[in-house]
Amino acid sequence: MTDSPLPRDPRTALVDRWRDTLLAARSGAPGDGPGVGPGPDAGPDAGPDPLPYAENLLDRWDEPQRRYHTTAHLTAVLDRIDTLAPYAADVHAVRLAAWFHDAVYRPDRTENEERSAALAERALPEAGVSEAVTAEVARLVRLTVTHDPADGDRNGEVLCDADLAVLAGGPEEYAAYAAQVREEYGFVPDEAFRAGRAGVLRQLLALPRLFRTPHGAAAWEARARHNLATELELLRSSSDPR
Template identity: 60%
Template sequence: MGTSTETELRERWRRLAGTAAGTVGEELIGRYREPHRRYHTVDHLVAMLRVIDELAGEADDVDAVRYAAFFHDAIYAVDRADNEERSAVLAEEVLGKLCAAPELVAEVVRLVRLTATHDPSDDDRNGGVLCDADLAVLAADEQGYAAYTAAVRAEYGHVPDELFRAGRAAVLQGLAGQPKLFRTPLARTRFESAARDNLRRELAELTGRVAS
């Protein structure tokens, strides 16, 4: 049966892919329940899909974006740097077996690969929606952001604290250095300011510097 979150994901997958693809949906959802995951879980996936709903009008093909969300972290190992590529290959294989239109498959694969950088071009409306939904957690309230950072740290529990802090700071500095974190107008209005405040505070905690 699973949790209410998993029930929601099953229904979302059914609406997207049809009842005949139910087994595929179960397998995908199962991947997000793998025991080594602490942040990249079913909760992250459903939260991302809900943001995509809110940003749907900003996409050219919102169904492609939703498929990409389901696949974007389908393969996730903390000790590998090619998770996005492997997830993209999985999406290509699975959607091909489901006889999805070739142009849809190509777009989903492209979008999954894009989550490796979160740097879509200005005219990439689908990519903007997907990346904005993936990064929306950065704008969480104080309690939600604390839960997010704790979950990320738990996923990397095998990494010594000093190394983790340096690596995490580098990731956050890369994000903070972007001219805009969010690409769609709606997401920028809703998320940009809060996300930058959270990044600034976390970087100060990681580096021991006072947030400005």
């Protein structure tokens, strides 16, 4: 009888995922599927050590003001990108964008996506990533402001679908997500939060499609719209003085 393997530390697992993605991206390996690894010239000595970049990003994702936008969210988005990888034009760029898309996050600020994109534009060239891939990563990060990629934007479709898939969770999962968002905005009075959150929900519901990939449209669209509409109705009823 063999011993069961010990569970891997989540942070260690994320460091490994970062290393694999960074090496693949800077080696020029084709990013057309979930199992593509670094090219023959990639390796620890082909560029700067990936570890300090991973540690910096993970420290950002572990900041105390976060309740939903944590390493658990990062892991979930990366997992969904693995599922959606066949639809991406460059899955390595999409994965890098996932790492950076909420790397700067202050719930009391409105420029988080822009600052996160700017961080990617500074860090990735230093880490050995080409200008073209860096530009694509920054573009994708900025796209998460609207989650509304243009038709044919395969990378944008994959990132946005992966980021929004939490909206399609079961009742308990969605309730936990909504509660974590409220915690992040704990400094906002209830009435103001309800108004702001309702605006976000209406903006999402107004999109012709929440999910653009075939998998997202089939697996997540209906459930996500149901959850959004339900939360919006709960917000309305909680603000009704009757």
